[in-house]
Amino acid sequence: xxxxxxxxxxxxTVRKALREKARGLVIGLHANMRFEDGRDDGWERMxxxxxxxxxxxxxPVLLLHGDTHRFRTDRLLQRSHxxxxxLRVECFGSPFSSSWVQINWDPEQARAGSASESHPFxxxxxxxx
Numbered sequence: 338x339x340x341x342x343x344x345x346x347x348x349x350t351v352r353k354a355l356r357e358k359a360r361g362l363v364i365g366l367h368a369n370m371r372f373e374d375g376r377d378d379g380w381e382r383m384x385x386x387x388x389x390x391x392x393x394x395x396x397p398v399l400l401l402h403g404d405t406h407r408f409r410t411d412r413l414l415q416r417s418h419x420x421x422x423x424l425r426v427e428c429f430g431s432p433f434s435s436s437w438v439q440i441n442w443d444p445e446q447a448r449a450g451s452a453s454e455s456h457p458f459x460x461x462x463x464x465x466x
Contacts, residue, residue: 340379340382340383343383343386344382344383344386347364347386347387347390348386348390350362350364350390351390351393351394354394355393355394359394359396360396360397360444360447360457361396361397361398361399361442361444361447361457361458362390362394362396362397362398362399363398363399363401364387364390364398364399364400364401365400365401365402366400366401366402367402367403367404368380368402368404369402369403369404369405369427370383370384370387370402372384372413372414372417372425373413387400388414388418388420391414391420391422391423391451392420392451394422395422395449395450395451396422396447396448396449396450397422397424397447397448397455397457397458398422398423398424399424399425399426399440399458400423400424400425400426401426401427401428401440402425402426402427402428403427403428403430404427404430405427405430406429406430406431406432406433407427407429407430407433408427408428408429408433408436408438408462409425409426409427410424410425410426410427410460411424411425412424412425412454413425415454419451419452420451420452421451421452421453421454422450422451422452422453422454422455423451424458424460426438426440426458426460429462434465435464435465436462436463436464436465437462437463437465438460438461438462438463439460439461439462439463440458440459440460441458441459441461442457442458442459443456443457443459444457445457
């Protein structure tokens with residue numbers, strides 16, 4: 338039931354972004370769905386829905402998640418699916434929470450096309466003070 342609701346939410350979001358001609362799309366969730374593992378687990382359906390959303394939106398997509406508690410940013414679907422428009426950012430988590438992630442959006446840097454790598458999301462880290 339939850340997976341169906343998550344899928345409906347994602348599909349509705351993509352349809353709204355397309356209808357409103359959004360220049361970028363941000364998907365935020367808690368879990369690391371482990372795209373790079375390619376295993377048949379409880380996240381397989383949601384991984385496929387995210388990939389379909391990236392293809393359907395055809396512009397810059399940012400996936401922001403936590404869960405495995407380490408900072409990283411990559412284009413993890415570029416090699417496996419040819420989706421250069423997809424950027425994943427994993428934020429810090431306990432016990433590595435002495436820093437935070439800042440993401441700036443520059444719509445002038447956004448380009449359409451799932452094979453187009455553009456850089457409208459500027460990702461940096463900041464130490465807590």
